[in-house]
Amino acid sequence: MNEHKDFESLIRKDRDQSQVRAWKGNLLGYLDKVKETPSMTKLAHARIYDIVMKPGVRDIHDTDDPRIKRLYKDENLKVHHFFADEFFGIEKTIAQIVRYFHAASMKGEESRQVLYLMGPVGSGKSSLIEKLHRGLEESLPLYAIEGCPMFEEPLHLIPRHLRKEFEKMLGVHIEGDLCPVCRYRLKAEFNGRYEEFPVCAVEFSKRTRVGIGVVPPVDPNNQDTSVLIGSEDISKLDLYSEGDPRVLELNGALNVGNRGVVEFIEVFKNEIEYLHCMITATQEKVIPAPGRHGLVYVDTVIVAHSNEAEWQKFKADHTNEAILDRIVVIKVPYNLRLSEEVKIYQKIIRHSDFHAHVSPHTLDIVSMFAVLSRLEPTNKCDLMTKLKLYNGEEVVEKGRTKKVDVQELRESAKREGMSGISTRFIMKALDNALSDNTAGNCINPINVREALINMVKEADLPDDMRKQYLEFLQDTLHKEYLEILEKEITRAFVYSYREQAESLFQNYLDHAEAYVNKSKVKDRNTKEELSPDEGFMKSIEEQIAIIGSAADGFRQEVIAYLWAANRRGEKIDYRSYEPLTEAIEKKLMTSVRDLSRVITKARTRDEEQSEKYNAMVKNLLDHGYCASCVDVVLKYAANNLWKD
Numbered sequence: 001m002n003e004h005k006d007f008e009s010l011i012r013k014d015r016d017q018s019q020v021r022a023w024k025g026n027l028l029g030y031l032d033k034v035k036e037t038p039s040m041t042k043l044a045h046a047r048i049y050d051i052v053m054k055p056g057v058r059d060i061h062d063t064d065d066p067r068i069k070r071l072y073k074d075e076n077l078k079v080h081h082f083f084a085d086e087f088f089g090i091e092k093t094i095a096q097i098v099r100y101f102h103a104a105s106m107k108g109e110e111s112r113q114v115l116y117l118m119g120p121v122g123s124g125k126s127s128l129i130e131k132l133h134r135g136l137e138e139s140l141p142l143y144a145i146e147g148c149p150m151f152e153e154p155l156h157l158i159p160r161h162l163r164k165e166f167e168k169m170l171g172v173h174i175e176g177d178l179c180p181v182c183r184y185r186l187k188a189e190f191n192g193r194y195e196e197f198p199v200c201a202v203e204f205s206k207r208t209r210v211g212i213g214v215v216p217p218v219d220p221n222n223q224d225t226s227v228l229i230g231s232e233d234i235s236k237l238d239l240y241s242e243g244d245p246r247v248l249e250l251n252g253a254l255n256v257g258n259r260g261v262v263e264f265i266e267v268f269k270n271e272i273e274y275l276h277c278m279i280t281a282t283q284e285k286v287i288p289a290p291g292r293h294g295l296v297y298v299d300t301v302i303v304a305h306s307n308e309a310e311w312q313k314f315k316a317d318h319t320n321e322a323i324l325d326r327i328v329v330i331k332v333p334y335n336l337r338l339s340e341e342v343k344i345y346q347k348i349i350r351h352s353d354f355h356a357h358v359s360p361h362t363l364d365i366v367s368m369f370a371v372l373s374r375l376e377p378t379n380k381c382d383l384m385t386k387l388k389l390y391n392g393e394e395v396v397e398k399g400r401t402k403k404v405d406v407q408e409l410r411e412s413a414k415r416e417g418m419s420g421i422s423t424r425f426i427m428k429a430l431d432n433a434l435s436d437n438t439a440g441n442c443i444n445p446i447n448v449r450e451a452l453i454n455m456v457k458e459a460d461l462p463d464d465m466r467k468q469y470l471e472f473l474q475d476t477l478h479k480e481y482l483e484i485l486e487k488e489i490t491r492a493f494v495y496s497y498r499e500q501a502e503s504l505f506q507n508y509l510d511h512a513e514a515y516v517n518k519s520k521v522k523d524r525n526t527k528e529e530l531s532p533d534e535g536f537m538k539s540i541e542e543q544i545a546i547i548g549s550a551a552d553g554f555r556q557e558v559i560a561y562l563w564a565a566n567r568r569g570e571k572i573d574y575r576s577y578e579p580l581t582e583a584i585e586k587k588l589m590t591s592v593r594d595l596s597r598v599i600t601k602a603r604t605r606d607e608e609q610s611e612k613y614n615a616m617v618k619n620l621l622d623h624g625y626c627a628s629c630v631d632v633v634l635k636y637a638a639n640n641l642w643k644d
Contacts, residue, residue, distance in 0.1 A: 021141050023201040030143055030154045030199040031170065038171045040143060041155060044259055044301045045104035045111050051135040052098055055081035060091060067339070067392025071406060086131060087124060088343040089335030096330045097128065104301075110328060112283050116267070117305040119332030122422030125305040128332065129263050132303070133206050136260050141201035142211060148182050149230075149250040150258040150296070151202055151210060157186065157194040176297040180245040180289055204260055213257030213300075217269035228252045228277045232291045243292050250296070254287050257300045267304035268314040275323055278302060282326050305332075308418055333417030334374045338391040341367035344423055345430070356434045359444035359629035361484050365477055366426050366448055372472050374420030376413040380404050384476055394545075421469075429455055437628075444629040445481050446636050449473055485637050489600060490589045492619040493612065497588055498574075504540065504584050505574035509562065511537050512555040543586035544579055554579070600638055 034041055042050065060077040061069060083094050097115070104111035117125040144151035155174045158166050163174045178186065182197075190196055204211040218227060230252040232242070240246050253262050254277060264270075264278070281287050282302055286295040304327075311329075314320055335341050342363045349358070368387060375383050375390075381404055388395050389409065395402040410416070433443045433451040456469045494501065511532040514521045520529035538551065546554045561577050575581045605613055620630050 021201055021203070023141070023143070024146070025199055027154055027157050027195045027197050027199055031166075033143070034155070034170050034172060040140075041153060041172045041174075042105075043107075043111070043175070044261065044299050045101055047139070047259075048132060048135065048261065048301055049098075049101040049105040051132075051139050052080060052082045052101060057081065065392075069392075070394070071337075071390075071392035074407075082135065083128075083131060086347065087128065088347075089337040089340030090124065090332065093330060093332050094128075100328050100330070101301075112285070113326050113328045114264075114278060114282055114302045114304055114323075116311075116327045116329050117303070117332050118308055118311045118329055119305075120307060120334060120418055120420070120422065122424045123332045123334050123417075125332045126265070129261075129303050129305065132261055132301075133212050133263075136204040136211060137206065139204060141203050142259060143199060144202050144259070145182055146198035146200040147185070148179060149248075150179050150255050150298070152176070152179060152182065152258060152297075153299070154197070154199045156182070156297075157197050159194070176285075176299060179250060179296050180293045181248055181250060184245040209251070209256040211257065211260030213253030213255070213260075213262040215253045215262065215264045215267075217266045218274065225274065225277060226252060226290065228254050228274075229287050229296075230255050230290055245293060248290060248293060250289070254281055254298055254300065255296070258298050259300065261301040261303055264302065264304035266306050266310065268306050268310040272317075272320060272323070278304075279322055279326060331418070334370075334420055334422070336371055336374060336390050336417050338364070338367055338371055338387060341371055345426065348423070348427060349430075354430070354434075355441075357442040357626045357629065359442060359626070359633065360488070360624040361481070362430075362443055362445050362448055364484070365445040365481055366429065366452070368477055368480065369452060369469075369472055370421045370423070370426050372476065373469060374417050376416050378409060378412065380409065384480065425455070426452075442626055442628045444632055446632060449477060449481070482641055485633065486641055487589070488620070489616065489634075489637055489641075491585055492616040492623070494585055494588045495615070495619040501574045501584050501588055504587065505580070508537060508540055508580065508584070509558075513559055516556055516559050540580075540583045540587055543583040546583075600634060600641075 039050075057078045057080055060072050060075070060079050063069070077091055078095060078098075079091060080094055080098055087094060097117075100110050100115055103109075104113075117128060119125055142151060143154060145154050145157065153176060155166070155172070156176050156178045158174060167174055186192060186194055186197060202210055206212040206214070215227060218224070230248065230250040232247045233249050236247040262281075267275070277287050280295075281298050281300065284295075285298060287298050288294075289296045315324060335344065345363045345367065368384075371387050371390070372383055375386055377383065378386060381389070381395075381402065385395050385402065385404075386409060389402075389404055389406050395404075429448055429451045430443055432455065433448040434441075436451065437443065437447055453470065453473050456466060456473065459466070461469070510521050513519075515532040515534075515537070521532055522529055537555070538547075541547070541551050541554060558577055558580055562572055565572055565576060570576070574584055600613075617630060617634075620633075621627070625633065
């Protein structure tokens with residue numbers, strides 16, 4: 001019964017809100033609204049810019065993630081919340097899109113240019129435009145001339161000779177002219193009394209074609225411009241003359257997308273003649289009406305997209321200069337940051353009916369493969385190192401941090417991210433891996449890697465590319481996963497040694513605090529005062545390559561961080577500060593690695609070994625493994641990880 005009331009309450013609340021938004025009146029009533037809120041008359045580019053900016057913006061450096069700070073240390077890059085929850089690793093592309101709308105909102109040259117997104121399949125071009133569609137649909141209603149097929153701005157009703165006076169009174173600029181249909185109605189139905197013409201609020205809608213038009217690629221042998229500009233209703237030609245506006249059906253994409261957005265899908269698959277309407281709609285802000293009805297004013301954002309091959313082919317034809325000059329090209333490459341690639345698959349899985357268990361590191365491994373396939377080789381480092389550097393990680397080799405300028409790597413590979421494995425290919429591999437393990441209802445790095453190997457072998461790829469992809473999967477990622485697995489299993493053993501970890505942590509804090517404050521350490525047992533033990537601190541710091549002069553800064557950072565956490569009332573333990581946690585675990589790992597190897601490989605275990613093995617399994621289960629995948633992973637480790 002209560003649920004019934006909840007449903008009813010929700011329906012009533014929504015209906016009340018809809019009634020508030022569904023305003024109806026005449027031009028005079030609308031003028032009062034405009035005087036109160038002049039911004040409601042904004043043009044299409046300004047409207048979308050406001051929608052994008054409304055959720056807020058933050059600097060990319062406003063984060064606690066040290067990887068981001070390393071990766072974008074000298075760059076002034078903004079993260080736009082409108083896109084942030086759905087798009088990952090393409091902040092620069094999004095910044096360029098927002099820059100286009102900002103310039104266009106100020107009626108600059110961009111307001112008369114097509115926004116063209118160019119990139120490989122599955123890079124997110126369509127999704128970015130779909131996000132703009134949803135932004136319009138969720139925005140405030142649009143005030144339009146009631147009955148107008150183009151939902152046009154009611155201020156178009158004001159005669160040209162009075163517009164300057166009205167502009168002063170309202171504080172707005174009036175741009176545009178009435179469409180032929182409304183011009184006829186004004187004269188025939190209202191005897192020119194434009195102030196009485198009805199005005200209403202309408203909601204943007206892709207489904208009902210209000211303010212959002214979509215143009216799919218059209219058969220080159222049958223490119224009818226009615227898809228763009230509407231047509232004449234032949235059945236009405238018996239009643240009215242050919243020049244009578246009542247025969248017009250202004251229902252083309254450029255008509256219904258007036259005051260909103262028109263999307264051209266795979267735009268360059270169309271013949272050039274078909275795109276002439278796009279030129280006039282952008283540069284002149286008019287389109288031809290069907291038949292003999294002159295030109296119709298349009299205010300719309302034209303967004304087009306296609307892959308790079310189509311763009312290069314179109315660009316190579318010098319006869320296309322007129323359109324090329326009216327296009328703002330924005331590349332939408334594949335994401336190249338590992339952490340962001342993982343988020344993409346998490347998002348796709350979250351929004352799908354994929355209910356299988358995903359074993360830890362599964363998405364990391366498939367993401368590594370995807371990103372590796374998109375990187376260009378360099379003589380400065382191997383591709384796995386490049387992947388980690390692009391992820392903002394510090395790569396340590398032989399106890400030293402590898403010094404490679406990420407900016408230089410990017411600049412020497414301009415086309416990076418414009419080819420490689422798509423997200424769709426990876427999702428198919430996850431599906432295939434699951435179909436091979438329906439009993440366990442679980443996917444893990446082992447069966448997903450097998451699925452990818454089979455897919456690459458069967459895919460229609462050039463031989464050299466297939467060979468490289470198989471090398472990534474069978475060698476590079478095999479070794480990488482074994483390293484991850486060794487750390488995971490050893491860490492699971494370390495968990496049963498957490499008392500030692502806590503003891504190391506407290507000891508380190510005592511000595512680091514004394515070192516930073518230039519004071520003595522009081523021994524917890526004997527109570528005698530001792531100098532800070534440099535050797536002990538170094539033995540922990542060197543585990544994460546903190547050596548030499550870097551140790552001073554690290555000790556100060558640890559103490560400052562933990563003081564701040566203490567002030568906030570947070571509980572402090574050895575897992576409180578991530579770099580120090582890693583150092584302590586690595587220190588402990590060296591002592592338990594041999595034990596973990598022996599126990600994992602053993603076919604029979606004594607009581608103590610069984611106890612530790614069971615504790616390790618429990619820890620793995622607590623950290624995201626299920627009974628099915630923990631069994632697979634441990635068998636894999638026993639067979640592949642430690643070779644005697």
